[in-house]
Amino acid sequence: MFVPMLDSKIVGEVIFDMRKNKGVSQEVLSGLAGIGRTHLSAIERGERKPTLETLYRISEALGIKMSDIIIEIEKRL
Numbered sequence: 001m002f003v004p005m006l007d008s009k010i011v012g013e014v015i016f017d018m019r020k021n022k023g024v025s026q027e028v029l030s031g032l033a034g035i036g037r038t039h040l041s042a043i044e045r046g047e048r049k050p051t052l053e054t055l056y057r058i059s060e061a062l063g064i065k066m067s068d069i070i071i072e073i074e075k076r077l
Contacts, residue, residue: 007077009046014072015058016044022062032061 019029026044030037034057042048050058059066 008049010076011073012044012046014069018062029061033057
């Protein structure tokens with residue numbers, strides 16, 4: 001039976017692209033979001049999937065709605 005899974009690479013690419021579009025470094029974004037820079041880096045590389053809480057913190061730190069991140073992820077899937 002096929003079980004669909006969220007592609008962590010796409011999640012990371014979307015977060016990376018949105019961060020770059022805002023002109024924010026990993027250091028600044030991780031500080032504003034209250035997460036470690038190495039954790040953010042692993043998310044952007046697709047090595048880790050963010051929890052909903054982490055995704056919310058990232059979206060708030062970027063000044064965008066979490067749903068905008070989700071919509072972009074869904075477009076790319």
